[in-house]
Amino acid sequence: MMPVRHVVVLATALAALGAAGCGKSSTTTSPSTTTSGPSTEYFDGTLAPAASSFYSFTVTNPGAVSVTLASMATAKVGPAASARITLGLGTPNGFGCTVSGSADVNPGLNAQLSNPSNAAGIYCVSVADPGDLSTDVLFVVRIVHT
């Protein structure tokens, strides 16, 4: 015959095991979110006077987007062009890129356009002659996004 004290201990242990088991099975885990580092894309080409061009890219995770006109020259080997071009950030629409922010810029090392909180989706960067160009220029735009 088992002493009553042992019965109480056993019952308590069973209840604790049951609670632990239930607690474990009802615990929900959030889906893991894998965050990777920012991606860098380069948009390069030739911009003619009075012309424009755009480049589409996909933001996979919500986050910052920065756009830098990294270089602009009239030839692959030679001095940098001194003219400014209009850099824009927006979304593809119709035959073009509808910009939500833009700036007339010279090439530089730091981002001339940025948006700290872009939602996931497709965006575009546009380059256009603001009226400064007198000849074709070669350009490189660096786009960093999440």
Place this chain on the structure above:
Amino acid sequence: MSASRLVRVLGSVVGALCLAACGNGASASTTTSPSSVPADAAVSESFSSTLAVGGTLFYSFSMAQYGNVAVTLTGVTGSDLPDSLTLNVGIGRPAGTTCTASTTVAAAPGDAPQVTGSYGPGIFCVAISDSGLLTAPVKVDAAVAHS
């Protein structure tokens, strides 16, 4: 009641309580699938442009929700058009300096949609390109219906 019988009874009660609680937990974690019924195409956009020999043009459009898309190549005009002219018409996503089509067909101009599918939400594009039959630039007229 003997102590051993009491242990068995208590064990059964705890087990039953656990099953009930776990059952509730399971039902609480039930997930519902998103609707898979595409919305009807309620918006129609028409566009036209010049297509060069060997060239590609694309037109971007935005879809607010998952829905049907229908693209119609309505007309191709130009000089020296070859008989049975077809152009490649596709639906895809803007990427880089072009439109990466996920579906493409060789289509002759007509009144009925030549390319259809379900997409969205998001930004998509229609790509139209020379299939190798053009000998001179042509004017292309097309329309895209989407949700």
